[in-house]
Amino acid sequence: xxxxxxxxxxxxxxxxxxxxxxxxxxxxxxxxxxxxxxxxxxxxxxxxxxxxxxxxxxxxxxxxxxxxxxxxxxxxxxxxxxxxxxxxxxxxxxxxxxxxxxxxxxxxxxxxxxxxxxxxxxxxxxxxxxxxxxxxxxxxxxxxxxxxxxxxxxxxxxxxxxxxxxxxxxxxxxxxxxxxxxxxxxxxxxxxxxxxxxxxxxxxxxxxxxxxxxxxxxxxxxxxxxxxxxxxxxxxxxxxxxxxxxxxxxxxxxxxxxxxxxxxxxxxxxxxxxxxxxxxxxxxxxxxxxxxxxxxxxxxxxxxxxxxxxxxxxxxxxxxx
Amino acid sequence: xxxxxxxxxxxxxxxxxxxxxxxxxxxxxxxxxxxxxxxxxxxxxxxxxxxxxxxxxxxxxxxxxxxxxxxxxxxxxxxxxxxxxxxxxxxxxxxxxxxxxxxxxxxxxxxxxxxxxxxxxxxxxxxxxxxxxxxxxxxxxxxxxxxxxxxxxxxxxxxxxxxxxxxxxxxxxxxxxxxxxxxxxxxxxxxxxxxxxxxxxxxxxxxxxxxxxxxxxxxxxxxxxxxxxxxxxxxxxxxxxxxxxxxxxxxxxxxxxxxxxxxxxxxxxxxxxxxxxxxxxxxxxxxxxxxxxxxxxxxxxxxxxxxxxxxxxxxxxxxxx
Numbered sequence: 001x002x003x004x005x006x007x008x009x010x011x012x013x014x015x016x017x018x019x020x021x022x023x024x025x026x027x028x029x030x031x032x033x034x035x036x037x038x039x040x041x042x043x044x045x046x047x048x049x050x051x052x053x054x055x056x057x058x059x060x061x062x063x064x065x066x067x068x069x070x071x072x073x074x075x076x077x078x079x080x081x082x083x084x085x086x087x088x089x090x091x092x093x094x095x096x097x098x099x100x101x102x103x104x105x106x107x108x109x110x111x112x113x114x115x116x117x118x119x120x121x122x123x124x125x126x127x128x129x130x131x132x133x134x135x136x137x138x139x140x141x142x143x144x145x146x147x148x149x150x151x152x153x154x155x156x157x158x159x160x161x162x163x164x165x166x167x168x169x170x171x172x173x174x175x176x177x178x179x180x181x182x183x184x185x186x187x188x189x190x191x192x193x194x195x196x197x198x199x200x201x202x203x204x205x206x207x208x209x210x211x212x213x214x215x216x217x218x219x220x221x222x223x224x225x226x227x228x229x230x231x232x233x234x235x236x237x238x239x240x241x242x243x244x245x246x247x248x249x250x251x252x253x254x255x256x257x258x259x260x261x262x263x264x265x266x267x268x269x270x271x272x273x274x275x276x277x278x279x280x281x282x283x284x285x286x287x288x289x290x291x292x293x294x295x296x297x298x299x300x301x302x303x304x305x306x307x308x309x310x311x312x313x314x315x316x317x318x319x320x321x
Numbered sequence: 322x323x324x325x326x327x328x329x330x331x332x333x334x335x336x337x338x339x340x341x342x343x344x345x346x347x348x349x350x351x352x353x354x355x356x357x358x359x360x361x362x363x364x365x366x367x368x369x370x371x372x373x374x375x376x377x378x379x380x381x382x383x384x385x386x387x388x389x390x391x392x393x394x395x396x397x398x399x400x401x402x403x404x405x406x407x408x409x410x411x412x413x414x415x416x417x418x419x420x421x422x423x424x425x426x427x428x429x430x431x432x433x434x435x436x437x438x439x440x441x442x443x444x445x446x447x448x449x450x451x452x453x454x455x456x457x458x459x460x461x462x463x464x465x466x467x468x469x470x471x472x473x474x475x476x477x478x479x480x481x482x483x484x485x486x487x488x489x490x491x492x493x494x495x496x497x498x499x500x501x502x503x504x505x506x507x508x509x510x511x512x513x514x515x516x517x518x519x520x521x522x523x524x525x526x527x528x529x530x531x532x533x534x535x536x537x538x539x540x541x542x543x544x545x546x547x548x549x550x551x552x553x554x555x556x557x558x559x560x561x562x563x564x565x566x567x568x569x570x571x572x573x574x575x576x577x578x579x580x581x582x583x584x585x586x587x588x589x590x591x592x593x594x595x596x597x598x599x600x601x602x603x604x605x606x607x608x609x610x611x612x613x614x615x616x617x618x619x620x621x622x623x624x625x626x627x628x629x630x631x632x633x634x635x636x637x638x639x640x641x642x
Contacts, residue, residue: 029465031472083430086407109404109430110467116434117461120441124454132453133445140438144350146431151352 006315008308010053013063017049018042020071024118035111039082040075048073048178051203051312055182055196057305065126065185072122072135073178079115080142082108123181131181138177145169154234154257160241164205171211172204191299198296199309206289207316212237213282214320216273228270231256238282239273246276283317290317327636329629331374334384338370339363341392345439356432360403361396369394369499372524372633376503376517378626386447386506393443393456394499400436401463403429444502452502459498466490475555475578481562485526492532493525512620519617520630527610528637533558534603535641537594549591552577559603560594567597604638611638 007014025036049070056066086108116139123135145166152158152166179200183193215230216239230237231253236244240253252272256265273279290313300306328335346357370391377387407429437460444456466487473479473487500521504514536551537560551558552574557565561574573593577586594600611634621627 027465029469032465032468080434083434086427086430105426106407107468107471109407109433110464110471112430113401113404113433113437114461114464114468116437117457117459117464120457120460121454124450124457127450129445129448129450133442136438136441136445138438139441140435143431143435143438144348144353147353147428147435148350150428150431 006308006311007050007054008311009057009304010050010308013053013067014046014050014070016063016067017046017053017070017074020067020122021074024075024115032111032114035107036115039078039111039115044074044078046074047207047312047316048077048174051175051178051200051309052182054305054308054312055179055200056186057303058183058192058196058300059186059188062186065128066182068122068125069131069181069185070178072119073174073181075115075119075122076135076139076142077174079112079119080146082112082115084146086112126181126185128185131184134177134181134184138173141169141173145171145173149235152236156236156244156251156254156257158236158241160238160245163236163238163241167205167208167212168201171208172201175204175207176200195296195299199293202289202293202296203313203316206286206293206313209238209282209286209289210317210319213239213279213286216270216279228266231266231269238285239278240269242278242281243269243273243276246278286317290314327629327632328371328375329632330378330625331371331629334374334388335367335371335391337384337388338367338374338391338395341388341443342395345396345436353432353435356428357436360399360432360436365395367395368528368633368637369398369495372496372499372521372630373503375626375629375633376500376521377507378624379504379513379517379621380507380509383507386449387503389443389446390452390502390506391499393440394495394502396436396440396443397456397460397463398495400433400440401467403433403436405467407433447502447506449506452505455498455502455505459494462490462494466492466494470556473557477557477565477572477575477578479557479562481559481566484557484559484562488526488529488533489522492529493522496525496528497521516617516620520614523610523614523617524634524637527607527614527634530559530603530607530610531638531640534560534600534607537591537600549587552587552590559606560599561590563599563602564590564594564597567599607638611635 005011021040025033025040027033027036052070052073053066056062056069086105120135123132126132145168148162148166149170152162176197177200180193180197183196188196212230215225215237216227226232231240234257236253244251244253252265252268256262256269259265293313294310297306297309326332342361346354346361348354348357373391373394374387377383377390407426441456444453447453466489469483469487470491473483497518498521501514501518504517509517533551536546536558537548541547547553552561555578557574565572565574573586573589577583577590580586614634615631618627618630
């Protein structure tokens with residue numbers, strides 16, 4: 001699956017989204033322009049904007065509404081990454097210096113706020129109150145997901161269900177909104193809007209599970225962050241939750257959370273997870289959500305957009321970065 | 322001027338805004354509810370919501386639109402205060418523990434984002450795209466003002482003009498939007514919309530200048546922060562800019578910014594400012610903006626709302642906290 005043809009019929013139109021994003025950094029204040037350029041540098045997969053454009057391809061494909069919508073979705077995503085960098089003091093993200101490693105914490109917070117403002121302005125350009133409220137509600141769910149994750153840090157007593165709910169807010173809600181928003185502005189019927197919302201949500205869950213698996217097996221250089229970084233930050237994800245399920249008491253994760261500076265517990269947990277079938281179990285669960293996403297599409301007519309959305313589910317499950 | 326009758330015809334309706342704000346903290350996640358309750362605790366002056374309601378009193382007073390607008394303005398204000406606490410590590414704000422002193426930095430960032438999301442949802446309830454875009458643009462200007470202030474920290478070579486522009490973004494833009502938004506949703510003519518926008522902007526400038534004066538003379542207990550805190554954080558405000566204008570070279574402010582740990586330079590700067598006519602000069606400038614605000618109202622018909630807006634300019638100039 002090659003990412004440069006993955007987005008099928010909207011591949012070309014994504015350059016308009018890129019232009020909309022690029023224009024944001026043309027500001028009167030050069031240092032801010034540099035910060036925005038760093039945060040918005042091309043090279044990301046632009047998966048969420050592609051989902052918005054593709055979901056707009058089933059009725060009236062209204063590029064003048066879909067481009068600001070898609071750009072607002074990507075900006076909202078990037079703004080939360082910027083704020084995330086404040087949160088976990090991540091040294092690297094996508095293998096590049098984070099906004100936060102180049103600038104003060106305080107400036108990074110305001111940079112994220114500035115990007116939220118632009119995102120809100122872009123989504124308002126759709127002129128669609130329903131989409132605007134969806135956008136606001138998505139930010140609310142994303143922030144709530146992050147707060148819940150923060151509050152649960154270093155707590156070894158969590159369930160897979162709470163994990164799914166958390167990543168539903170933190171990640172899947174924006175995938176869902178990209179698709180639902182695209183469907184709404186193109187004038188899709190409620191059946192189709194609902195189908196694309198479900199597709200996006202399940203795709204988002206599978207995307208995050210794969211992300212969380214890659215944190216255990218990924219290549220540090222390709223991923224741009226150290227292996228096991230979630231556990232180091234006290235965050236339980238699906239693999240470590242499955243490990244805790246199997247050995248609830250004498251478990252290196254529990255030890256690590258109790259003594260967070262003891263690196264040997266991390267190594268032990270990583271080894272136990274890798275030497276078991278936990279990662280393939282987790283991948284199965286990701287596949288199940290990918291299958292749910294594909295099934296949600298069944299109600300939609302066959303078309304290049306639909307085939308691209310189907311291909312994306314495979315890409316998300318097979319990706320290695 | 323008593324604050325409990327200051328808002329005249331909208332005094333009662335402010336309780337509806339308070340209810341809208343209170344309802345936000347009824348969330349499924351109790352710890353978040355506690356954080357929101359702390360950030361949104363009653364006792365603030367609720368000046369910005371009052372401005373929105375009063376500005377809606379010149380045409381059709383549509384409470385069902387004005388209450389969500391006013392609540393969204395106050396939430397946006399409070400969210401930026403929450404993010405501000407991350408920024409300057411303020412130990413106290415309004416004499417109460419800040420969100421940040423009770424919770425982790427990361428959680429505080431997300432709490433602010435969560436509040437932005439609610440604010441965006443509330444403003445979308447007006448159903449008015451123009452007001453929504455105004456809201457987004459205001460957040461952009463506020464964040465930009467904070468970024469510029471951050472970038473200029475400990476830089477002694479700034480002008481009064483750049484200060485006025487900075488506080489225009491950071492503070493006056495939201496006052497302006499409260500008034501302009503209220504006028505728009507009540508169906509005011511463009512003349513009146515423009516008058517109320519100008520009123521709000523000039524009132525906001527005078528408000529911030531008074532705030533900055535109080536930082537030099539205020540009572541630490543009443544203000545809830547130490548005297549001279551702006552200078553300590555490397556922020557030039559009108560009084561220190563006037564002092565720099567008078568003695569550009571051999572100046573304790575310049576020394577303080579070069580050696581920020583040397584408390585004696587702060588004391589010297591504070592003494593020089595207090596022993597001169599600088600604070601009364603600064604107060605004159607605040608008065609000028611207050612007068613501009615009042616003049617902007619001249620085009621509006623006499624009414625209880627207009628009289629309340631006039632009274633507010635006096636209150637803002639005379640306040641001691």
